[in-house]
Amino acid sequence: xxxxxxxxxxxxxxxxxxxxxxxxxxxxxxxxxxxxxxxxxxxxxxxxxxxxxxxxxxxxxxxxxxxxxxxxxxxxxxxxxxxxxxxxxxxxxxxxxxxxxxxxxxxxxxxxxxxxxxxxxxxxxxxxxxx
Numbered sequence: 664x665x666x667x668x669x670x671x672x673x674x675x676x677x678x679x680x681x682x683x684x685x686x687x688x689x690x691x692x693x694x695x696x697x698x699x700x701x702x703x704x705x706x707x708x709x710x711x712x713x714x715x716x717x718x719x720x721x722x723x724x725x726x727x728x729x730x731x732x733x734x735x736x737x738x739x740x741x742x743x744x745x746x747x748x749x750x751x752x753x754x755x756x757x758x759x760x761x762x763x764x765x766x767x768x769x770x771x772x773x774x775x776x777x778x779x780x781x782x783x784x785x786x787x788x789x790x791x792x793x794x
Contacts, residue, residue: 667742668701668711670724676713676794677723686786691718693779697732704736704765733769749788752781 666672681687695718700709712729714722737745741763750758752775758764759771774780 667739667746668703668709670711672794673701673711673713673723673725676711676791677720679790679793680713680715680720680787683786683790686783686790687718687720689718689779689783689786690715694718695780695783698729700726700729700731700734700768702726702734702736703742704738706736709734709736709767731768734767735769736765736767737763745788746792749785749792752785755785755788 696716699713699715701711701713702709708728709726709731712724712726712731713720714729737758741758745754745758755764756775759766759775774784
């Protein structure tokens, strides 16, 4: 397994993202476009980036200064815990309110209130566990 958020890992995430209809197809229905950064809490920049256009991941790799719509951060241990056992809606809410999952960029509250985005967001953790 490649290191979490490495170039190789992010490219694997892109493949898994596009292979999961509950994620890519669901987001395509709402014309979801975002550049998503993933990294560790306390670091200046994310480690990996995923560019999603119309629900499909079109590029992925090491973060190189891209302008982000979302920047998700957590500790190494929390990421590994969630990848081994993806959280549901309640688990993500608890992670957010306890600051175990941080959104350095992006509006968690607006996203989680929109079922068209909340379901795919939760599914993204399952997909990340396959990368």
